[in-house]
Amino acid sequence: MLIKDIIPIRDIIDKKHKPQYGYYYFKPYMLMLLFFVISGCSFLFLGIIMKKPLMTGGALFIIFYGIFTTLGWILARYVIPGNRIKIAKDIVHSLNISGKEMILDVGSGRGLYAIEVAKKLSTGKVIGIDIWDEAEIDNLIFHHRLSQPTGNIIKNARKNAVIEGVDNKIEFISMDANHLKFASNSFDVVICGFVIGHLWKFSPAILKEIYRVLKPGGRLIIIDSVRDLTYLLLSTPHLFILSYLKGTKARWLTKQNWYSLIMNAGFKISRFKARRSIISVESQV
Ligand SMILES: C[S@@+](CC[C@H](N)C(=O)[O-])C[C@H]1O[C@@H](n2cnc3c(N)ncnc32)[C@H](O)[C@@H]1O
Numbered sequence: 001m002l003i004k005d006i007i008p009i010r011d012i013i014d015k016k017h018k019p020q021y022g023y024y025y026f027k028p029y030m031l032m033l034l035f036f037v038i039s040g041c042s043f044l045f046l047g048i049i050m051k052k053p054l055m056t057g058g059a060l061f062i063i064f065y066g067i068f069t070t071l072g073w074i075l076a077r078y079v080i081p082g083n084r085i086k087i088a089k090d091i092v093h094s095l096n097i098s099g100k101e102m103i104l105d106v107g108s109g110r111g112l113y114a115i116e117v118a119k120k121l122s123t124g125k126v127i128g129i130d131i132w133d134e135a136e137i138d139n140l141i142f143h144h145r146l147s148q149p150t151g152n153i154i155k156n157a158r159k160n161a162v163i164e165g166v167d168n169k170i171e172f173i174s175m176d177a178n179h180l181k182f183a184s185n186s187f188d189v190v191i192c193g194f195v196i197g198h199l200w201k202f203s204p205a206i207l208k209e210i211y212r213v214l215k216p217g218g219r220l221i222i223i224d225s226v227r228d229l230t231y232l233l234l235s236t237p238h239l240f241i242l243s244y245l246k247g248t249k250a251r252w253l254t255k256q257n258w259y260s261l262i263m264n265a266g267f268k269i270s271r272f273k274a275r276r277s278i279i280s281v282e283s284q285v
Pocket residue numbers: 021084106107108109110111112113129130131132140147148152175176177178192193194195198199
């Protein structure tokens with residue numbers, strides 16, 4: 001048994017720790033760029049000395065691809081307001097919360113939205129769910145493998161809550177959003193940040209389930225990606241190719257698609273903002 005399994009997380013974390021939400025990793029992108037540039041330049045060199053135009057063309061494509069992907073990352077990180085952590089803080093800050101609400105965060109990841117909203121609560125409580133438990137990942141396995149190389153595990157969500165001092169207001173549970181194990185009319189607010197638009201196959205069951213567990217008058221806050229020019233610039237081409245091959249719609253949702261999805265699930269939209277690759281929608285049961 002490891003020390004960290006015996007001592008509760010709270011006791012081994014001090015104020016120096018910062019929450020880690022798994023965004024904007026520098027190293028993998030730089031390694032990827034290095035890989036594309038080194039392999040591209042090698043093929044370019046071979047193509048030129050062997051006088052093979054196809055190889056030279058392929059090499060130029062590899063170099064271009066590497067640069068394009070890295071530029072997307074730099075744009076997302078430094079230029080476009082795509083900083084996920086800032087978006088979460090701004091959106092949660094602007095929410096009208098009394099402090100007594102029961103809140104559900106669907107697809108919590110490392111707990112970013114659950115933790116931010118918990119900071120606004122007095123007697124209220126947040127439950128964060130995600131398919132953290134490997135046993136719950138069936139047809140979502142493909143999505144899971146590709147989208148979660150960065151440690152979206154329940155332990156990390158709990159650790160972040162402890163670091164932010166809100167662990168007494170949050171409970172993280174592994175659960176599939178397609179089958180929420182809560183009674184109907186349980187929550188005042190549901191937050192769903194970057195989940196629906198990131199699935200390989202859109203599942204209408206998620207919105208139906210959210211509708212069911214919200215109390216009458218309860219609010220759903222969706223923050224997600226919307227397909228526009230900025231989104232295309234930010235996106236890694238291989239993900240687009242994969243989603244096209246898999247015939248998925250979820251990664252291609254336009255403003256109009258989002259509007260229809262939410263309305264068709266029975267919600268009344270009270271605020272709909274779409275700006276530079278991000279939508280934020282508030283709707284009511
Ligand atoms: C891009 S991450 C977003 C995490 C977090 N909301 C944030 O903004 O940092 C999407 C999350 O949705 C989760 N997810 C995908 N399908 C799910 C499902 N059916 N039920 C619950 N969570 C799901 C994934 O495991 C992943 O952690």
